[in-house]
Each structure stands twice: as structure tokens, then as C-alpha cells.
Amino acid sequence: MKTIFQKEEKVLRKIAKEVPITDIKTSKIKKILREMSEALQSQDDGVAIAAPQIGYSMRIFIVSGKIFEAGFSKEPHPNPLLVKERGQISKDFIFINPKISKLSKNKEWLPEGCLSVRPLYGKTFRSKKATVTAYDKNGKKFTRGASGLLAQIFQHETDHLDGILFIDHAKDVKEEIPK
Secondary structure, eight states: OOOOOOTTOGGGGSOOBOOOGGGTTSHHHHHHHHHHHHHHHTOTTOOEEEGGGGTOOBSEEEEEGGGGSTTTSSSSSOOGGGSEETTEEOSEEEEEEEEEEEEOSOEEEEEEEOTTSTTEEEEEEEESEEEEEEEOTTSOEEEEEEEHHHHHHHHHHHHHHTTOOGGGTOEEEEEOOOO
8 A cells, every 4th residue: 555645755745747648547646546536535534635645746635425425524415516426425536737716805714633633623714605526537527616624625625636735834733633
């Protein structure tokens, strides 16, 4: 299994390169997606991962389907339509070449951590709503809006793709053992 890189690694500070649309369905990208998924699943407290976190400077991130499970989030009903695939909820939701197209002006300070900044946690000032346009694993373009935790994840993971770690703009950063 791939190691999740920590904050000292240079790849985490680079602006990741876009994946050529013609490469999305290649075995190379499928392998990277599989490695990302395995790395994410290995972390009980992980909700998403970006390709640079396992050493690939590519504009890809994955969100774990577990954020849509009942009781995971404070959201009353996370939108399961985001991860519906052939009538079933997918384990992972894939974003290739994601671009945030819209952020709400309404923001709040939210607790945040990162698989690449262990064991630090802090508070970040994030928009309450976000809209992302990206490609799925089949090369199909889509747009998804989100609020709450998923909107926060969109912003956090997009930051990763731009070489930004949450500790660059967080306040009250401290060490904390995950629950």
C-alpha cells in the first residue's frame, strides 16, 4: 500500500498537473485511483485524499462514501445523489481535474485535520457551500454542489491540488489524537 506523505514532502507544495482527458480511462490512472482508494480506506478517520498525498502531482481527489452514512455528519441528510452509481452508493466519489466554480460568501470557522499533517488539527475559515466541476473515472464531466462537510472537503482537497495545506491558513492549531 502507498504511504501517505507528510507535510515535509515537496510534492505536497507543488501545483498539481491536470490529467489529459484522453488519459482518464488508462490503466495508469486506474492504478492511481486504486492506490488512492486503498490509502484512504486504510485511515479510519480519513474522509478524502488528493493524489499528491500519495506522491502523484496530478489534479485528482477522492471523497469517501462513508461521509454519506447516517450519523457520520451533523448534516441531517447528506445528499446521496452525489455518490449514486447504478442505484447503489459508491465507496468513493472521484474528482479528476476539479475546479471550484462557486463558493458561497457565507463562511464559518470549522474544525479541520489532514492525513498529511498528522496529528495537527485547527480551525479553517471555509465557505458553507461550494460547487465543483470535474470529470469522473469514465471521463464524463459533471458539476456538483455541496454544503456542510462536503463543501469543506471540496475546498480542502482543491487546496491540496494547489500546494496549500490547511495549516497555512488555520488558527488554533494543536496536536490531537484522532477519536
